[in-house]
Amino acid sequence: MADNWRSKLITAGVARSPNRAMLRAVDFKDDDFDxxxxxxxxxxxxxxxxxxxxxxxxxxAMSALSEAGAMPQVFGVPTVTDGIGMGTDGxxxxxxxxxxxxxxxxxxxxxQMMDGTLVVGACDKNMPAGMMAIARMNxxxxxxxxxxxxxxxxxxxxxTIVSAFEAVGAYNAGTMSKEDFDGxxxxxxxxxxxxxxxxxxxxxxxxxEALGLSLxxxxxxxSPDQEKADSAADSARVLVNAIRNNIRxxxxxxxxxxxxxxxxxxxxxxxxxxxxxxxxxxxxAEVEWTIDDFERIRRKVPVLCDLKPSGRYVAVDxxxxxxxxxxxxxxxxxxxxxxxxxxxxxxxxAEELEDIPDEPRADQDVIRPFNxxxxxxxxxxxxxxxxxxEGCVAKITGLKNPVITGPARVFDSEKQTMDAIMEGKIKAxxxxxxxxxxxxxxxxxxxxxxxxxALIGAGLGDSVGLLTDGRFSGGTWGMVVxxxxxxxxxxxxxxxxxxxxxxxxxxxxxxxQLNVPDDELEKRRAKWKQPExxxxxxxxAKYAHLVSTSSKGAITDGFDT
Numbered sequence: 001m002a003d004n005w006r007s008k009l010i011t012a013g014v015a016r017s018p019n020r021a022m023l024r025a026v027d028f029k030d031d032d033f034d035x036x037x038x039x040x041x042x043x044x045x046x047x048x049x050x051x052x053x054x055x056x057x058x059x060x061a062m063s064a065l066s067e068a069g070a071m072p073q074v075f076g077v078p079t080v081t082d083g084i085g086m087g088t089d090g091x092x093x094x095x096x097x098x099x100x101x102x103x104x105x106x107x108x109x110x111x112q113m114m115d116g117t118l119v120v121g122a123c124d125k126n127m128p129a130g131m132m133a134i135a136r137m138n139x140x141x142x143x144x145x146x147x148x149x150x151x152x153x154x155x156x157x158x159x160t161i162v163s164a165f166e167a168v169g170a171y172n173a174g175t176m177s178k179e180d181f182d183g184x185x186x187x188x189x190x191x192x193x194x195x196x197x198x199x200x201x202x203x204x205x206x207x208x209e210a211l212g213l214s215l216x217x218x219x220x221x222x223s224p225d226q227e228k229a230d231s232a233a234d235s236a237r238v239l240v241n242a243i244r245n246n247i248r249x250x251x252x253x254x255x256x257x258x259x260x261x262x263x264x265x266x267x268x269x270x271x272x273x274x275x276x277x278x279x280x281x282x283x284x285a286e287v288e289w290t291i292d293d294f295e296r297i298r299r300k301v302p303v304l305c306d307l308k309p310s311g312r313y314v315a316v317d318x319x320x321x322x323x324x325x326x327x328x329x330x331x332x333x334x335x336x337x338x339x340x341x342x343x344x345x346x347x348x349x350a351e352e353l354e355d356i357p358d359e360p361r362a363d364q365d366v367i368r369p370f371n372x373x374x375x376x377x378x379x380x381x382x383x384x385x386x387x388x389x390e391g392c393v394a395k396i397t398g399l400k401n402p403v404i405t406g407p408a409r410v411f412d413s414e415k416q417t418m419d420a421i422m423e424g425k426i427k428a429x430x431x432x433x434x435x436x437x438x439x440x441x442x443x444x445x446x447x448x449x450x451x452x453x454a455l456i457g458a459g460l461g462d463s464v465g466l467l468t469d470g471r472f473s474g475g476t477w478g479m480v481v482x483x484x485x486x487x488x489x490x491x492x493x494x495x496x497x498x499x500x501x502x503x504x505x506x507x508x509x510x511x512x513q514l515n516v517p518d519d520e521l522e523k524r525r526a527k528w529k530q531p532e533x534x535x536x537x538x539x540x541a542k543y544a545h546l547v548s549t550s551s552k553g554a555i556t557d558g559f560d561t
Contacts, residue, residue, distance in 0.1 A: 032071050036115035036243045038236075040065070040074040041105045041130065043121035043146065048081035050123035050201065053192035053223035054146045057232040058120050061144060064236035065118070070243070072118075072236075075108045077101050079123050082473060083161050083195060087418065087450035094125060095471070096444045096543045098280070099556045101129030102136070109137050116243040118236060122146025122194045122223070124474070127204035128277035134213065134249045135285035140242040141249055142344050143214045144235045145205035147223030148315040149193030154180070159188045160196045162309055162475035165449055169457020172422055176457075193223030197308030199474030202315045203270035204277060209324045210264040212252045212343035216352045220319035242344050253285040256338040260328075260349065262294055263336050266301040266378030267327050268318075269311060271474030272393045272482055275380060276445075279553030291382055291391045291551050295510065298378030301336055303397060304368050310397040310477040311374070313366045321366035322356070329356040330370050383481060385513040386521070387467070387493050387503070390485035390551035394507050395477060402507035404465040404479055405515070406431045410499045413437065414446055414470065421454045428463035431503040435494045436531065437470030438487025439554040443535065443544035445483075449473035452480055465505045467512065469494055469550070481505055481512060485551040489530065496524040 020033060040062060044054035058074060065072040078100060085091040101121075109117050116139050119130035127145070134141040152159035167184045170176035194201035208214035215238065218231040258278060265274045275294050282289035304327055306312050313321075331337040332353055339350030360367040368374055379397035396402040406429045411417040417434050420426055432451070439445050448470055455464055461478040469487035472480055486492030493514060497503070502515035514521070535541040546556040 026073070028071065035069055035071045036240065038065050038070045038072050038239065038243070039109045039112065039114040039117040040072050041077050041108070041117060041119040041121070042074050043077050043079050043126045045079050048079070048084060048123060049149060049189055049192050050081060050194040051079050051121070051126070051146060054120050054122060056229055057144060057146060060229045061118055061120065061232045061236040064233035065240060068237050068240040070240045073112065073114065077104045077121070079121070079126055082124050082447055086165070086447060086473070087414070091446040092442055092444040092540060094444065094447065095554060096539060098125040098129045098132070099543065101126060102132040105130060105133035106136055109133070109139065114139065116140040116239055118142055118144060118239050120144045120146060120232070122201060124200040124204070124273065127201060127208070128280060131208065131213065131281050132284040135253055135281055138248050138250050140239060140247055141213065142235050142239045142242070143208050144232050145208070145214060145219050147193045147221050147225070147228040148202055149189060149196045150191040150222050150224070150316060151196050151314045152187040152190045154183045154187045158314060159184060160308060160314060160475070161188055162197065162449070162453060164188045165453035165475070166457040169421070169454035172454070173458040175459070191222070191224050195475065196314040196316070197475060198269050198271070198305070198315070199309065200271040200273045201474070203265060203268070203274050203474055206268060206270070206324045207261045207265055207274060210261045210328060211257050212341055212349060213249065217323060217325050220315045220323045222316050238345055241346065245346060247342070247344060247346055250285055252342050252344060253281070253287060254341065255287050255289065257341040258282055258287060258289055259297060260337050260341060262297040263301045263331050264324065264328060266298055266380065267304045267331060269303050269305055269307050269374070269379055269397055272380060272395050272472050273474055275393050276471065276483060276550060276553055280555050283553055283555050283558060294380060295382040298380060301331070301378045302373035303375040303379050304330065304370065304373050306366055306368065306374055309475045317366050321364040322360055325353060325356045326360050326367055329353045329358060330360070333358045334370055381507045381510055383505070383507065383510050383512040385511045387512045387514045388484045389493070390549060392467070392481050392484040392512060394481045394505070395472065396507045397477065399479060400462055402479060403505065404431060405502060405504040406465060408433050408497050408499060408501040408503050410435070410497055414448055414451060417451045418454065421451055421458070426455070426460065426464060428460060431465040431467065431505065433494065433497050433503070434466070434468040434470060435488035437468055438489055439547040439550055440544045441487055441489030442470060443540050443547065445471045445550065445554060447471045447473040448482070449476055452476045452478055465503070467503070467505065479505065483550040485549045487550065491525070491528060491530065493521065495528055496521055
């Protein structure tokens, strides 16, 4: 066991006997005080399908920890679910919950002086939150993903939760029958598990394999399947070994391993939220990493996987086709992965991949051969211009031409936008601007899945641009640009856009531009006044006061930034 400060404190003799006395009440015996105490952060909740299958994984992990000679102590962490809160004020708490969960894990592990931690979570913010806490605490740790949902099916077509959101737009536009609308809603979510495409939860879980803090091959397993529970037990045994060998997260989370992560995210067509979350994880680990590093990696890594939201397949298909290990091996043999990065097993990532073939199997088309990619370059482009001097994130897969210049349709909230779309007021060629939804202004950077899905359902995905200082769901695709910074609430240029102004989005040139003369913008800036905060007490008010710009990860402990 690592000779750390927790161990010294708990075994310090007579002066610490009260500590020992309290632990005896939770089944510690004399020889248990020499065992590593492992905190198990349990994200189980029956309030959503993402987390409803976690308890069996926790039970298996607890048993395996005990069998491996550790003393597991379980504690709960909160969760909220984007899919349920989407389009409502509840969505304001989604990104906020990332900070709450990270703080909760840090509080429990450090407050009880634990020797290591095993984090089990599934929904979108569980993932980065757990890794932020792991990076902050720097005690040996491993992440166990709760698993993906199995795909639904209606009339022979695969369904995910995004199918239900897109159905709203199609039904409203008159292109979908009531029978199909109801059939999709009733069949989209057939099991427990997190949303089934390469959306945010599966993006983050797969990235943890690349980072080295989840077991190889574990991230795309279906939540109800036996192999998922088996991987939880395997993870527990690996963690106990890491504690004994003092393998710590900051030995693993480095600039090179984050480059590996971003290469994997690009190759799999992952979520825009990975940009925000890895800025935050890097900050927690005190690793130098900026928004421009994503663009640097994007230009050299192809998209290799045909995965939803813009592709055809879901996570369980990806897993059957070889999953993350297969893609990582392809990146490794083609010089796009640092094979010498350490993993929680004590082996390098190259050693973990040594038995994986260099190219994918020929009997599947989920993962393309390296020389026949979906796209020659990555799909998450960092754009700059007078509308986003700190940068913003565009998702450019699935588009025939990621360039548009058109008149601005300006809305000061997501709700206003959704009302306009449902009333048929948005036309081909428009550029929709949703502002005052940033980290401070929202507060909380709501995801815009409802309006983007409604546009897709209405057949406007290729012909309408949408930009926001808020975020997008991992299920979003189309001509969309998020994380515009500086945000409107702090006086960013997005606050100065008028209805009808010409806006250019050009992913080829990495450009986002308000086509208004500088002197006119200065006049508008002189007249602009910051609105009153939407919340003045409670968690959302506290978050708005503390949170950083999205270009630095929307973190709440970045007091030196």
